[in-house]
Amino acid sequence: MSIFDASGHEQVVFCHDPESGLRAIIAVYSTALGPALGGTRFYPYASEEEALTDVLHLSEGMAYKNAIAGLDHGGGKAVIWGDPGVDKTEALLRAYGRFVESLGGRYVTACDVGTYVEDMDHVARETRHVSGRSPESGGAGDSSILTAFGVFQAMRAAAQHRWGAVDLAxxxxxxxxxxxVGRHLIPHLLEAGADVVACDVDPAAIGRTAANHPQVRLVADADELIASGIHIYAPCAMGGVLNESTLKTLDAEIVCGAANNQLAEPEVAVELERAGVLYCPDYVVNSGGVIQVADEYDGAFDFKRAERRTLGIFATTARILERAKGEGTTPVAAANAIAEERIAAVGRLQRLRMFR
Incomplete structure (x- = not known):
């Protein structure tokens, strides 16, 4: 892939520190609304090209997520190429932090797949431009709690749109x-009276769920899950799960989950619409986490304030679904249009120069 074919990205930075083993890529898609905000993914990619493709895709998605969440942040993302269980060290994370600092605030990082609050504490020792730190280090802590809360709010809005009531009982x-995220979503669903079917590739996660929530029905894998008579499908792991194969067996009226990049191809959004499946765009549904890390980065973190903002995901989802219905388009197209309108309208203000 040519770096100059990076789909309109403002900046792509390759970070290499041989002594610590750091191999990372930081992609800044847009700073039209403010500093690019997006997490750091630590993952054992099969190739350098796969890592680059992922970070470009994810950073573009963050621009839309931050815009539609009403944040004054553009979109960015970073990936560290390696096995977090083997390659992650304090030295590597701090070396990465120095590269983040070198961008002078154009990019703000946080947690993502393979990174946790304690990792951001290490990164923060080398850069000011980090969020998602532990409370002991002055941060907000685990953002997955509000991510799950936001998923639940989007699900309620989807239920209202499809069935005329927010009730999930x-x-x-x-x-x-x-x-x-999935572990925090389940209590919301159970409290709302929903029946829950779940799966995970990690035996420890299965065991934890069985112990904490024995009323949850556990199945072998996602293939069995989507064909098990569910009303709502909530993908909360890796992306690309909605594809030609899963569409053939998907037995749900609504798809609303936390996973990033759920659509294997953009055309899948149209196929879901044709199949009568109401798809809630993932970058809208899972924006509770970025609302939290933005609240932490932009000032003294206040959980109740961030929770109130996350509650707004209900209204945002409802607005998107209504617009899609009114315009005869997909929810993805409607969400993209709303995000692009805000980027254009608010982003132009940065070009204004005021003098005193």
């Missing part, structure tokens, strides 16, 4: 992935 929700 008696509905069956399939949660694929019981990690950072």
């Amino acid at each position: 008696g509905r069956t929700v399939g949660v694929a992935g019981l990690g950072k």
Whole structure:
């Protein structure tokens, strides 16, 4: 892939520190609304090209997520190429932090797949431009709690749009992935009276769920999950799960989950619409986490304030679904249009120069 074919990205930075083993890529898609904000993914990619493709895709998605969440942040993302269980060290994370600092605030990092609050504490020792730190280090802590809360709010809005009521009692929700977000989503669903079916590739996550929530029905894998008579499918693990194959067996009226990049191809959004499946755009649904890290970065973190802002995901989702219905388009197209309108309208203000 040519770097200059990076789909309109403002900046792509390759970071290499041989002594610590750091191999990272930081992609800044847009700073039209403010400093690019997006997490750091630590993942054992099969190739350098795969890592580059992922960070370009993810950083573009963050620009839309931050815009539609009403944040004064553009979109960026970083990936560290390696196995977090083997390659992650304090030295590597601090070396990465120095590269983040070198961008002078154009990019603000946080947690993502393979990175946690304690990792951001190490990164923060080398840069000011980091969020998602532990409370002991002055941060907000685990952002997956508000991410799950936001997913639940989007799900309620989707239920209202599809069935005329936000009530999930008696509905069956399939949660694929019981990690950072899925584990926090399940209590919301159970409290709302929903029946929950779940799966995960990690035996420890399965065991934890079985112990904490014995009423949850656990199945072998996502293939069994999507064909098990569910009303709502909530992908909460890795992306690309909605594809030609899963569309053939998907037995749900709503898809609303926390995973990033759920659509294997953009055309899948149209296929879901044709199949009568209401798809809630993932970057809208899972924006509770970025609302939290933005609240931490932009000032003294206040959980109640961030929670109130996350509650707004309900209204945002409802607005998107209504616009899509009114315009005869997909929810993805409607969400993209709303985000692009805000980027254009608010982003132009940065070009204004005021003098005193």
